[in-house]
Amino acid sequence: MSVTRVRGRFAPTPSGRLHLGNALSALLAWLQIRAESGEMILRLEDLDRARCKPAYAAQLLEDMRWLGLDWEEGPDAGGPWAPYEQSLRSERYEEALGILKREGHLYECFCSRADLLSAASAPHGLASEGAGCAGECRRLTEAQKAERAAKKSPALRFAMPDRAFPFADGIAGTVVFPAGAGGDFVVRRADGVIGYQLAVVVDDIAMRVTDVLRGWDLLDSTPRQLALYEALGAAPPRFAHGPLLLGPDGSRLSKRHGSVSLAELREQGLPAERIVGWLAAASGLIEIATDASPRELVAVWRPERVKREAVRLNEDWLAALMPD
Missing domain, CATH: 3.90.800.10 (Glutamyl-tRNA Synthetase; Domain 3)
Incomplete structure (x- = not known):
């Protein structure tokens, strides 16, 4: 089957609550595909059955919808290349x-x-x-x-x-x-x-993925995946890697830096549009953080605007997010 449309995916591991770093990768991947009127896939990378739980998977889907992200194919929506859970493939x-x-x-x-x-x-x-x-x-x-x-x-x-x-x-x-x-x-x-490495390449080939935008921490996985594509006789997708979010101490943003999961922020009354606008500004896509839906940001998507370096947050980053 020949590919006539751009196809992207977000493929999280349901081993915990969706946090802001995951949300940034999901938002950027979604914007890239929607800006080209492409199709979006949600795939769960749940091979580690000891860590991955159905409750986390359900929460993940709920959080993404609340954020304003959608997909044509996935565990809940089905699609021509189901199943969309790696544990079933x-x-x-x-x-x-x-x-x-x-x-x-x-x-x-x-x-x-x-x-x-x-x-x-x-x-x-x-x-x-x-x-x-x-x-x-x-x-x-x-x-x-x-x-x-x-x-x-x-x-x-x-x-x-x-x-x-x-x-x-x-x-x-x-x-x-x-x-x-x-x-x-x-x-x-x-x-x-x-x-x-093998699972993600096999799935991206099977699901006709043309574009992969993911976090910078996976940049060094790319040569391994390119070698696998070559060995399996398949053309690789176009790769892009977005910035990581770091806490004020320079380490990966985590629980010790405050509430970092979407579920926690939602429980504290933070509107989804506030998070979306803040993530867009933190990544360099827009200059000033202002409440926005993902749909509203499609028109301003420019990959050259996205920062190449990690984003180190200041001490009061969380307070700036909270409702007045």
């Missing part, structure tokens, strides 16, 4: 693993997290996924694999190509990651859980 991930195995992109890895952290040759890895792997297990003989498999179930890792990965980011501009960026990464854990 395991067959598709196993099929992709089969393709990658046949093409020689995967290998069994017996390294523990402690092994990787202690290895001097281990790549730095990604902040969200821990230390990478330099590929020692690629060189194991069949006898060595059998010996290790008798003691420990292996994970499956994707072997990163030994070349640079340049791409044009819709906000950051040209970005170039060096060869082997982040090291070889897990596509299926030893306990059978599918890795984030």
